[in-house]
Amino acid sequence: MFRSAFRCLKTNLVAGQRTMSHQSSLAGKVAIITASTDGIGLAAAQALGERGAHVVVSSRRQANVERAVALLKSQGIQVTGTTCNVGRGEDREKLIQTTLEQCGGIDILVSNAAVNPFFGNILDSTEEVWDKILSVNVKSAFLMTKLVVPHMSKRGGGNVVFVSSVAGYQPMQALGPYSVSKTALLGLTKALAPELAQSNIRVNCVAPGVIKTRFSNALWENEDIMEEFKKQLSIKRVGQPEEIGGVIAFLCTEEASYITGETITVTGGMGCRL
Ligand code: NAP
Numbered sequence: 001m002f003r004s005a006f007r008c009l010k011t012n013l014v015a016g017q018r019t020m021s022h023q024s025s026l027a028g029k030v031a032i033i034t035a036s037t038d039g040i041g042l043a044a045a046q047a048l049g050e051r052g053a054h055v056v057v058s059s060r061r062q063a064n065v066e067r068a069v070a071l072l073k074s075q076g077i078q079v080t081g082t083t084c085n086v087g088r089g090e091d092r093e094k095l096i097q098t099t100l101e102q103c104g105g106i107d108i109l110v111s112n113a114a115v116n117p118f119f120g121n122i123l124d125s126t127e128e129v130w131d132k133i134l135s136v137n138v139k140s141a142f143l144m145t146k147l148v149v150p151h152m153s154k155r156g157g158g159n160v161v162f163v164s165s166v167a168g169y170q171p172m173q174a175l176g177p178y179s180v181s182k183t184a185l186l187g188l189t190k191a192l193a194p195e196l197a198q199s200n201i202r203v204n205c206v207a208p209g210v211i212k213t214r215f216s217n218a219l220w221e222n223e224d225i226m227e228e229f230k231k232q233l234s235i236k237r238v239g240q241p242e243e244i245g246g247v248i249a250f251l252c253t254e255e256a257s258y259i260t261g262e263t264i265t266v267t268g269g270m271g272c273r274l
Contacts (some may be wrong), residue, residue: 023254027052030103031252032095034086034144035113037064039213040163042071043245044110049077051249053108056099058084086113086140087132096147106151108252111141112163114181116215122176130177137181142188149201157200159252162189163244164207164263169272182207183274186263193261202260204251209267211239234269 031048035041037059045055049072057068062083069081080102084095099106114137118129145160152158167175168182189205196203210219210229219225220238230236247266250256265272 023257024250025052026108026249026253029053029107029252030056030099030105031108031110032056032058032099032106032144032148033110033112034084034095034140035059036110037061037068039215040208040211040241040244041110041112042068043241044112044161044248045072045079045245046075046077047242047245047249048108048110048252049075049079051253053252054078054080054103056080056082056095056103058082058095059113060085086111086144087115087136089143092140092144092147095144096151100151105155106148107155107158109144109148109152109158109160110163110248110252111144111160113137113140114163114165114178114215116175116178118177119174121174125177133177133181134184137178138184138188141185142192145192145203149196149199152201153199158202160192160196160201160203161248161251162203162205163248164189164205166207166209166265166267166270166272168207169265169274186274189263190261197260202251202256204256204259204261205263206244206247206251207263207265207267207272208244209233209239209265209270211241211244213241232270233267237268239266239268 031053033041033045036045036057045057049055065081065083069079072079082098084091117132118125141162162185164185165182167179168186171179189203193203210216212220244266247264
C-alpha cells in the first residue's frame with residue numbers, strides 16, 4: 001500500500017514538474033521589448049529569451065542595438081534588433097513591421113522606455129518638459145499597446161507589461177513630472193486590463209525601486225543619498241536589472257495566467273501605497 005502511494009506521489013511530482021516547465025516556457029512566442037539595449041529592458045529581453053521567446057530589441061542608437069543583439073546571440077537567445085525612438089510614430093510603426101516580417105507575429109509587449117529631462121522643483125518645470133515626459137513615458141506606452149493588440153488577437157491572446165517605478169507611488173524629490181508619468185502607468189494598466197481581457201490579453205505592470213543602471217546612477221553613485229535611501233529598504237542594497245527582468249518574464253508566462261490589471265512592486269521592501 002505504501003509502495004503504491006509512493007509511486008502515485010512520484011508520478012504526481014514528475015507530472016507537476018512537467019507542467020511547471022511547460023507553464024514557464026515561452027517557446028514559440030515573439031516578444032517586443034522597447035528601450036532594450038541596456039539596463040532593465042536588456043535584462044527583460046534576456047529573461048524572456050532564456051524562456052524560449054524570440055525577442056525583438058530596440059532603442060534609439062544603432063550602435064547600441066548592434067551591441068545588444070550580439071550579446072543576446074552569444075547567450076543563445078533568438079533575437080532581432082532595430083532602432084526605435086518610441087516617441088516617434090514612424091519608428092513605432094517600423095518596429096511592428098520589422099517584427100511581423102522577421103518573426104511572423106507578436107505575443108508580448110514590454111513597454112519599458114522612459115525619459116527624464118528635468119530635475120528640480122515641480123513648479124519650475126515647463127510645458128516642454130511635461131510634453132516630452134508624457135509623450136515618451138505614457139502616450140507611447142499606450143500607442144505601442146494599440147499597435148500590438150490586433151496582432152496579439154490574431155494569435156489568440158498575449159501579454160503587455162508596462163515598466164513604472166516606485167516613484168509612481170511616492171513622487172521622488174526633484175523628479176515631480178517623471179513621478180507623475182509613472183503614476184499614470186498604474187492607471188493605464190487598470191484602464192486597459194478589462195477591455196483587453198476580452199481578447200485574452202493580460203495587462204500588468206512592474207514598479208522597480210532603485211536598480212543599478214545608467215538611468216539611476218545619480219542616486220546609487222552618491223553614498224549620502226544611498227545611505228538615506230537604505231533606511232526605507234528592508235533589503236539594504238540597490239536592485240539588479242535581472243531582478244526586474246525575471247518578474248517581467250514571469251508575468252508573461254502561463255504561471256501568471258490569472259493575473260491582470262496588477263502592478264508588482266520590486267523594491268527591496270520599500271513601502272508602496274498611493
Ligand atoms: P537605462 O539602463 O539607462 O537604459 C535605457 C534604455 O532606454 C537604453 O537602451 C536606451 O538606449 C533606451 N532609450 C532611451 N530613450 C529611449 C527612447 N525614447 N526610445 C527608445 N529607447 C530609448 O535605463 P533603465 O534604468 O533600465 O530604465 C528602464 C525603465 O525602468 C524606465 O522606464 C525607467 O523609468 C524604469 N525604472 C528604472 C529604475 C532604476 O532605478 N534604474 C527605477 C524605476 C523605474 P538608447 O540610448 O540607444 O536609446
